[in-house]
Amino acid sequence: MKPFKAPALVSRQPPNGPHHVSTGEPPAKKRRISSNDSTDDRIEAIAAAADVLKRPKPVNRFQAPAQRKPLNVVENPSGSLQSPASANASEGYFTVLWRKFTMKKNKTWDGDGVLSVSGGYASLKDISGKEMGRTACKGPLLVGSELSVGGKEIEVESMITKEDFLAGRPFLGNMKKQQPPAPSLKEIDEVNRVTNKAQANHEKIAQAQKDKLNVEVAMSKASRAGFKAPLLNNTVQVPKKDSIVPIPRHNPTAEGALVMKRPKSVPKGKQIVDVVIDPILTKNLREHQRAGVAFMYECVMGMKDYDGEGAILADEMGLGKTLQTIALLWTLLKQNPVYQDAPVIKKALIVCPVTLIENWRKEFRKWLGAERVGVFVAENNKTRLTDFTMGKSYSVMIIGYEKLRMVQADLQKGAGIDIVIADEGHRLKTAQNKSALAIKSLNTERRIILSGTPIQNDLAEFYTMVDFVNPGLLNKYTTFKREFETPILKAQQPGATAKDLEKGEARGLELANITGMFILRRTAEILSKYLPRKTEYVVFCRPTQAQASVYRAIIGSPTFNAALGSPAISLELINVLKKVCNSPTLLLKKSAKGEDITKAELLECIPQSLLRTPGASGKLQVLDSLLHQIRTMGDEKVVLVSNYTSTMDVLASLLTSLSYNYLRLDGSTPANKRQDLVDRFNRSPPSKDFVFLLSAKAGGTGLNLIGASRLVLFDLDWNPATDLQAMARVHRDGQKRPCFIYRMLTQGALDEKIFQRQVSKTGLADSIVDGKSGASGFSKEELRDLFTLDEGRDCQTHKLLACKCGGTGLLAPEPIDELSPARNDLASLCQDDSGFVSLDEEAPTEIIHMDYDSDGDPILPVKLKVKQQKGNKVDMRAQEAEIERRKKECIDSAGKAKMLSLMQYAHFDTSRINGKAKAEAASGEVFWGDEEPPEDGLAADTTDPLKAAIEDVALRTVLREDGARIGFVLTKTSI
Template sequence: MKPFKAPSLMSRQPSTGSSGEPPAKKRRITGDREDSPDPEVQAVAAAAAVLKAKPIKRFQAPGMRKPLNTLTNPSSPLQDSPLETSTEGYFTVLWRKFTNKKHKTWDGDGVLSVVGRHATLQDISGKGMGRGATKGPLLIGSELSIGGKEVEVESMITKEDFLAGRSFLGSMKKSAPVPSLQEINEVSRVSIKAQAKHDKIAAAQKDVLRPKVTASKATMTGFKAPLMNNTVQAPKTDSVVPIPRHNPEGPNALVMKRPKTVPKGKHIVDVVIDPRLTEKLREHQRAGVAFMYECVMGMKSYDGEGVILADEMGLGKTLQTIALLWTLLKQNPIYEDAPVIKKALIVCPVTLINNWRREIWRWLGKERIGVFVPDDKKNRLTDFTKGRSYSIMIIGYEKLRNVQADLQKGGIDIVIADEGHRMKTAQNKSALAIKSLNTERRIILSGTPIQNDLAEFYTMVDFVNPGLLNKYPVFKREFENPILKSQQPGASAKELEKGEARSKELAEITSMFILRRTAEILSEYLPHKTEYVVFCRPTQAQIKVYQAIIGSPTFNAALGSSAISLELINVLKKVCNSPTLLLKKNDKGENATKPELLEIIPQGLLKTPGASGKLQVLDSLLHRIQTTTQEKVVLVSNYTSTMDVLANLLTSLSYTYLRLDGSTPPAKRQDLVDRFNRSPPSNSFVFLLSAKAGGT
């Protein structure tokens, strides 16, 4: 057999006719196979051409491998990935447990915080519910699974709202606007293609609304009932014109803010403070009355009707409160409605009851208002709760606990708690008694409302506006703990940012119902005050007694005991005031000073006339004041024994004086103050006052 030889292919020259047209195609005949190429022959020829064109490469051994490059683990806690640090989002969501029910309902609301692709779910009280990962950017309506819960995004919130904790207090007024693609990517410009893709995803998550009907003149015009000539009514000419109790256009008139809404068929009338009071109010007091009125009438942008007036002493908290009560007892912004309140309760320390009653009568008059002070012997509580003669009741904190059940039946419309900083614990019995009265209008008067303890501050805020700061466990977790952590020396940047945001939010919320002014605003009303600190040189007798005590064995032994050290400090203070104080006896008739100390001190030094340098300086000052001026003097001391020494000095110098200390009956204390203020210096030149008793 002959070996196979690939046939050679010859290129056929095209034949052209004289006319230049291509030759006509020949008709293909099935039996004619001479000119048609064989498919197998063509395949073999093609394989041969490939082998000639591409020679086969020989095998080559691989070269040496290069070492692997070191890469940073993105999940390492030492370095955050760029995705985690750059992409943040916060959302309000709905969540529920996994269920196979046909009709599913949501179990509650929550807050979802997303950093990078890591998501953290919290309930509405701030308690953590789980963590998970997100597959992509979240938009409104997105669904995902976090911590075994089904979650659906309801709305977006800003980072500022999340850090401030508004979502956990329920103070989110409205959902934050959906951020644009520029804000999400933190760039100034985006491409048209990226924006179109973002809009398409957002549009797919929105509910499809019904198409609007094309507006026409007929649809824009409201329906009007046809009228006949005999059914047309003439307009009323006797329309109601609200007339306020006092003239709002009068001189120095103080008009309260009008409510934004009015019941159907009612009219709003101006509430004007009584001109008898406004002519006595200063500018800061006018602002204080208006501030409290808006709070107790619910016109502020917070959920509550309580207020804290925290002005410093001397700014007229009592007068501002009396003006507010008188206005609420006599007027209502809704025309022809009953006054806002009918019964008011003032709770204060026992020592201030008579002061409150006297101030009310001073500014309003006895004939215009009835003030009830409960007394077991003279009156009955039903005279206030069921009678119409009394509109204001004044009672002490301690006695309130005994009559709270009877007051619940009478219906108290407003409560004023003077010195309200005493109710700084959640279990305070007086605070619980006031809360049992079921009145939403509560006012605290205090010169020191801001406490160092946030728990005490929360108690006061929750007393006037219950639930405004949520429950205490939530407040502690979302506000108290972050603020305290941010104040620690080793606080991180995130803790500082969160603590400052929570502190700012807390101040912003409470500023809506806490008003505090300092005594600096009185500088334009009062004469300039000058303070002098006088250093009195001790006498020789005081120096010897002082040195004798310091050199005694008792003093050296007391250096290791804190209790004895405090006792010796008091002994040295008595020596500085007057050595004769060491001879004073206590209530049991015993010497107040340790006997071992008295034994080492010469008795002659303790009984030496004029042994006190302070009393010598006081003697000179009193003599100069009495002989050259018409002024009177108030001497304040922390110890009644020192007041006894001062009284002996005044008696020996024939100076008239009045004395008020802890032994003075509460009913007589204000009378002593009034007598000193009204009498000339010849009748009461000096007023001896105990610091503790004078403060109440």
């Protein structure tokens, strides 16, 4: 045993003598003296050796060292000096198994995780996205590598791409994956190989099952042959005798047949048969409706590439969501893609607002008749729920959201519910919604949401709706918030880094790709070739003197200024001012308890004579004249919509004073009488029922009021979806006349500010998320601006747009880039043919310009090439002033980017109406709706700008009346 000797830290170099210089070849071997050599040779060799030993040793004199090669350059591997190439080379992403340190003999893994290696460090997250630890990692990792991170032992299971990690796919572990093909017999090892005896036994059993199936098929064919369908229009095919090929229920080769997608596989021993939509329904389906039925069928049958059987049909109002749903349910109730199997569903549940219950029942009877399907309606306590749950007569049940909560336990009895349809399902957007919890208690996999309103609130509500139709698809909310909501919102912040932007964009794109597989959204533009045109007018009504005096008294009172610091009282102030915009007389009505104190203090500052002034509302005056013109100049009917019951009382008093017959539907109308009111109004002539007074909250969704071709929205709601739902009541399937929609608001007051907020939510941002909701998000400065009364003659909204149309009523030219007005303003300064922004003819250089997104938030800087002047030729002060001025203009225009959807409207300033046109109003108009004027000299006069801007004769006549009660009109026509 030799003693341990530590290795030398410094390698010893050999002497620099010439006889020690290595030549790169092994040294020659010394000649061996063998017994075969001669004696003389041996004597000579010994003498030579002795002579060498007698020679004196050479003196070691100084010699210059041999020239060495230069040292290799070694890069510093520190993080600050590391090159991008080397940093990317060490970057990697892996799925791993992890466990805590243990001394047990049989160790097991505690869970799955995701490991990301970047910049020499490895970060470990569990499958829910929670951070578990971080450690240094210098070397590359391979499958099977082991590492210690944050007190955990990990083992690399597989590698994933950077795209998958940025998109967050590892944290959605329930995504449907492609199943590998079944292994062939040769691929099975010897232990699991099927023996010949087992194969013979299996073939014998399969043949017996096949013979039994043929007997059952023959008996079924015989029974069908003896059955005679009592339906007059029967489209069911009768299978031929001894037919081996499966016969579908309806002919798939018929003209216009709608055949559903086939499944990829069926149980062993079964055959696939075509599922064909009943021709009775197919002949009434339009192209977009056929696509909608096929889309929902593939979703509920699990044919999409996601783990779930739910869908969201988010078509806009009037596209026929009810008919598409009926076609889907009728198909699932009668057919199955697996031949000879029972239908896909036996019981279907439709949950909707009570207002729409009768409408659903009538739609089933309209499209399928009373003899094809049994529809059970749970309206009151007289109906026995067991007739639906236990019996076989009813296959479809229609129930309201409130009633569902009371009978959810009874619905779980019997055979259970196979599919749930949630109409107006946007009300299920909160996790603690009682109706949503009641539906989830039914344990139904197939769930469909019908909603004509796109999702406009935060990502939490979006997650709740997705999780309702496809539970667990986006994992738990904590994981979704950490891995999707937070990165997406962080990327929208002004100070977001390039890494945050990359991650947020990837997560947003992945979220859109996942949800796009089961969310279908079509706009009403599809109906342009089926329905008559629709014209929308936004009418800015000037306040009366009494109305403006009341408004000024309120916002100038000490109580008002003291209440700005309290959010709760600010909401009360908003409600008070909204009443003033509708009619000051509303302040005389008894209000809710919460408003009594604030309202009483404000009323002390207002002269009571102003509140009792007749005709104190500018909007009521315009409405009075408009209804008079419509009634006297044609045979059309009007739907009058308001969001408040107290305002509906004032409107009802106006209609009574004008001797106009009307029907009223609000929250106090019994549910079983609402559809009767709708049917009566649609059938009756204008002389009997001229106006339908409708509450936007109680009956503004789902109703078909096609008996009217005019709709007046008297007041606005903070949520634009409420107004859009209400305005879609007349422009629907079955409408024969051109439709005119009037949105009335008080110019310069709170009404106009609400309208601007609506536009900012429904603009051209192409975003389904808007975190701002109503007045609760206003700062103190915003509240002061919100409550300001602008008594100028110009339209504040039009000034904010900075539109150069001049109020002529003609569409303004579109900007270069609607999504970035700041960039347009800068790029349009002096852009030459080469595309560069130039200030002079000198060499171009690059400047940094901050761009803004559709919400007014800064995004990545944009480099613009600008040609600068030489220093001796530039007036620096003038140039700095010009840059500051243009910068301010860019920022101002970027802040108004969210209102660019108003550029789709034509803007008409009523001050352009000349005196001659007003004088000619007495001559009257004889043309109505879309009728063409006669080709004579008088009618062909195009000098009047009002005729070119406003198509509606009734509104033109009101605009020409004395008093100038309308200050501005926005108009948009969809053809």
